[in-house]
């Protein structure tokens with residue numbers, strides 16, 4: 001297992017190329033199961049989560065080839081059962097249920113457990129499958145979904161924490177091959193859902209309204225192969241923007257869709273940073289301390305929960321008192337105890353972190369717990385004195401392509417070393 005050592009205090013300057021979006025690529029790869037024909041997906045990030053998804057597709061019978069960022073998949077003959085061993089490594093593997101149900105009218109997939117950012121149920125996915133006419137049964141840790149006929153209907157997918165991204169993806173993928181019209185109300189409007197819808201449309205699906213709270217799907221008899229380029233990763237981009245705010249003289253992100261990052265750039269500008277927006281690039285000028293912010297995470301186009309931990313790392317050394325409130329995953333604050341070990345002054349009040357900016361952070365051994373919390377620790381290390389030693393970095397590698405190399409190319413001083421056994 002690797003650990004990352006961040007030697008704080010370097011200034012960052014230069015350009016960083018943003019990779020393809022993990023959260024777009026995963027459901028898009030799953031959607032290739034909807035056709036027997038070949039699909040070619042470009043800009044697939046080289047991340048462990050994408051490798052897991054390709055292993056799952058392979059297990060289901062698909063032929064998978066990968067050359068650099070391009071993946072070619074042909075799922076001519078598939079089975080419909082994905083056991084625990086193969087899906088347990090990644091919660092997002094639930095998004096194979098929709099395409100299996102759409103194409104084969106059945107799926108047996110091991111149920112995902114909870115995860116450190118919260119309980120993460122899939123009740124809304126299952127409610128959607130049932131509304132389409134499927135029988136859903138939980139048996140021996142598996143969810144079995146069976147639908148001799150999938151029939152279009154109106155489904156409200158909104159839950160108590162708002163819309164569900166993968167739930168919307170799943171119902172979308174099941175309904176494209178259902179009979180008649182499906183209306184998904186309370187749909188997630190994230191750019192990743194729009195990207196999936198665009199791929200499905202390229203495969204021959206009839207979908208309107210992706211990117212709004214109401215998606216309308218007109219079922220078709222079958223889908224064909226298609227070629228698609230995954231959108232840039234707005235969360236990876238946001239993370240490098242925060243790195244630029246923390247330690248950047250001038251950092252330019254290339255291959256971004258600035259509109260997808262609007263709520264993040266708006267917050268950084270409010271905090272006192274200068275950002276210059278180009279067609280597909282953003283430049284941030286770090287200018288010392290961040291001003292205080294009140295951030296509330298919300299579904300897109302609101303401030304993303306996937307950027308809350310990174311903003312927290314920035315504001316720990318900011319001016320005054322900032323408040324970060326989670327409305328999507330109220331327990332998603334695993335970074336807080338670790339940041340406190342580095343000298344941060346943070347108090348939890350229910351689903352809010354109250355951050356009093358401090359003058360100085362000091363590097364410490366810390367534990368990565370989930371993907372974004374881990375990224376926050378790398379960012380905090382950039383403006384800490386001494387060395388921050390981050391353990392369990394496989395969490396970071398799930399969602400960031402070579403974060404150490406990309407930051408080092410900007411001037412950071414980060415090492416990746418093997419943990420001694422027992423560490």
Ligand code: EPU
Pocket residue numbers: 022023024026092118119120121122123124125126159160161162163164165166167188192305306328329371372399
């Ligand atoms: N929820 C339910 N029931 C469900 C589904 C969701 O109550 O059936 C709740 C969740 O517990 C949560 C809220 O609804 O409180 C929103 O969850 P959502 O379903 O939207 O999350 P997800 O689709 O499982 C995706 C991303 C997450 C991101 C969330 C929110 C992927 C692979 N994952 O998860 O990304 O935080 O949407 O935007 O797309 C990450 O990349 O670090 C990450 C965790």
